[in-house]
Amino acid sequence: MNDSADIRFLLTIRESGSLIAAARKLGLSPSAVTQRLQQLEKKLGAQLVSRTARRLQFTDEGTLLCERGADLIEQFDSLFDDLQMRRNGLVGTLKINAPLGFGRRHLAPVIGDFQQQNPDIDVALTLSDQPLTETMDRFDIVVHIGELPLSNRVGYAIAPNARFVCAAPALLKRLGMPESPDELSRLPCIVLRENNEDVTLWQFSKGRTRRSVRVSAHLSCNDGDVIRQWACEGRGVILRSEWDVADDIARGKLVRLLPGWKAPDANVMALTHQRVGVPARTRHFMQFLQSRFKPVPPWRR
Incomplete structure (x- = not known):
């Protein structure tokens, strides 16, 4: 294997999940994809993909080649991105994954402004209710809110974000104001399902x-906008990010409960593959993103 095209070909198969889907993405016939894969395996003297009628599974050799190869491709692309930048400015495609609500309200405007200032960069934003369960290798940047589980990604701080317990004034008038966290167990609550967390266990x-x-x-x-609307309608108590409820608290639609008790923070972070070899477009977007949330984020202004 002496051509990065072979690695890109194999990575396309892995991302597509099937030879037929890979053929569609590559603009080839399924038989042409199969033939090229066989030639690659023959060249390497190892089976890379186990193909059955029901599924496609990478062998240990194929997995190793994809994992190591992806790093090499990223460094290779980063080198040429930097060279291109020196000559013509920022170019290429930036793939970003982010949570639904935060992505809609706070990230989409930032991305729109960034792309307008850098017209040679294409930005593909994917919003998800479980961004960390997606295939993270598909994205250059993954925006995450809250505690970060074990990951080989590199994290960059974007903005501080507390979590508040809130309820509508009408609900509190009907059921009373809780004086301690234990009293929340007697109140109707509304929870957000995300990242496979234990969402009914609240900690203070x-x-x-x-x-x-x-x-x-x-x-x-699984949509934060929905549970916030339910809370504003007086249907229950929510534990929600400051970025999402600060406006409603300021307008009196929601009341912050138990201000003397602190829930775990859920700071906003951006995750990239690695510190070395990150493409210029990724680095510049990261700096642009951080600048938009300093010196204080919008929800604290």
């Missing part, structure tokens, strides 16, 4: 004191 701290409360949630959704 006050100094060295810790409280964990199992709430009763008869309403749940």
